[in-house]
Amino acid sequence: MKLIVENSALPFQLTQEILKNFPSYQLIEDYEDFKWNIDREEDLITLGKKVLFITHFKGDFIKPCPGTQNYLCCGYQIFHIGEGCPLDCSYCILQLYLNRPGLKIWGNLLEDGLEKLKSHLREHKNKRKILRIGTGEFTDSLALEGITHISEKLINFWREESPFGVLELKTKVALKEEFFQRLKGDPRVIFAWSINTEKIIHSEERGTASLRARLESAKHAIKYGFSVAFHFDPIILYERASEEYPALLETILNNFPNERIAWISFGTLRFPKSLKEIAQKRCPSTQIYTEEFIEGLDQKRRYFIDQRKKLYLSFKKWIEESKEFVTYYFCMESERIWKEVLGEDIQSSENLAEKLDKAALRLCSFS
Numbered sequence: 010m011k012l013i014v015e016n017s018a019l020p021f022q023l024t025q026e027i028l029k030n031f032p033s034y035q036l037i038e039d040y041e042d043f044k045w046n047i048d049r050e051e052d053l054i055t056l057g058k059k060v061l062f063i064t065h066f067k068g069d070f071i072k073p074c075p076g077t078q079n080y081l082c083c084g085y086q087i088f089h090i091g092e093g094c095p096l097d098c099s100y101c102i103l104q105l106y107l108n109r110p111g112l113k114i115w116g117n118l119l120e121d122g123l124e125k126l127k128s129h130l131r132e133h134k135n136k137r138k139i140l141r142i143g144t145g146e147f148t149d150s151l152a153l154e155g156i157t158h159i160s161e162k163l164i165n166f167w168r169e170e171s172p173f174g175v176l177e178l179k180t181k182v183a184l185k186e187e188f189f190q191r192l193k194g195d196p197r198v199i200f201a202w203s204i205n206t207e208k209i210i211h212s213e214e215r216g217t218a219s220l221r222a223r224l225e226s227a228k229h230a231i232k233y234g235f236s237v238a239f240h241f242d243p244i245i246l247y248e249r250a251s252e253e254y255p256a257l258l259e260t261i262l263n264n265f266p267n268e269r270i271a272w273i274s275f276g277t278l279r280f281p282k283s284l285k286e287i288a289q290k291r292c293p294s295t296q297i298y299t300e301e302f303i304e305g306l307d308q309k310r311r312y313f314i315d316q317r318k319k320l321y322l323s324f325k326k327w328i329e330e331s332k333e334f335v336t337y338y339f340c341m342e343s344e345r346i347w348k349e350v351l352g353e354d355i356q357s358s359e360n361l362a363e364k365l366d367k368a369a370l371r372l373c374s375f376s
């Protein structure tokens with residue numbers, strides 16, 4: 010991995026800590042002026058996955074999850090720790106961020122970012138308004154942890170601040186037991202794995218951990234006092250999908266204490282039209298764009314509603330058996346899917362947020 014540091018990011022603590030383990034790096038004035046000297050878009054994205062920039066971030070450290078128009082969204086907030094991902098999924102939306110190649114982390118995260126987070130948490134604590142915050146929206150929360158230790162610092166920060174809220178760290182990497190041994194468990198911290206079937210992991214999620222390694226990691230998280238979550242997202246249509254996805258849910262429910270699972274979400278494949286071309290160029294063996302799609306209310310391509318419903322209904326037996334302990338939700342789905350699959354009247358994003366707030370409150374009561 011090549012490391013490039015903005016001059017103005019140099020004095021900050023996180024930059025200095027990372028540099029201790031990087032004897033050689035390049036100093037630049039400004040990320041925005043950096044010249045890549047590469048023509049093809051697909052090569053630029055691939056090269057960007059091997060170049061880490063430490064920059065001085067001047068934007069918003071806390072922002073609402075971008076969600077999607079006209080579908081129900083859970084009201085989650087993002088603590089913005091960086092952009093870009095060294096892993097390489099064929100459906101990754103970050104492939105469209107062509108004007109922002111490279112992996113970026115913010116040198117000033119500990120000084121400026123944590124300061125913002127602290128006041129945000131305190132404000133909500135005073136109002137007794139539960140917060141759900143996560144870091145894995147524009148990057149994988151833990152893929153660069155071996156270099157940055159950002160999640161470790163955040164977990165310690167969470168314990169010290171003791172906020173009225175939960176922190177969700179979404180990832181597709183494996184975490185060894187030794188990683189958790191260094192930490193003090195906190196049920197308000199949720200290690201969340203995006204989960205998929207072996208077939209899809211193997212064919213569409215390059216560089217990510219195997220299914221088995223993700224589930225092993227989740228076991229360690231529970232052993233050391235954290236909560237876990239699983240996101241079946243994106244669920245991808247293929248010949249045995251309606252058997253293999255629910256079998257995976259069954260495995261999870263049978264192997265984890267259900268009360269330690271914060272939530273499980275489901276979302277079928279959806280993507281902006283322009284992603285298909287770039288993804289097919291970058292991942293020639295991908296099969297996921299060959300289905301027929303409709304254009305959803307948010308202008309994203311998705312499966313026909315009957316296909317989505319069939320996939321979701323395949324989970325129903327397991328959902329029914331465990332819903333007393335586990336909170337289930339759909340990511341970016343319509344009221345109709347909620348009603349016809351789960352029999353739940355979720356008519357607005359506020360209804361969905363309330364449901365997840367309740368689950369988050371339960372975790373806070375364990376701490």
Ligand code: SF4
Pocket residue numbers: 093094095096097098100101102103147148149181
């Ligand atoms: S792990 Fe997430 S952020 Fe990383 S490439 Fe895959 S979809 Fe994109």
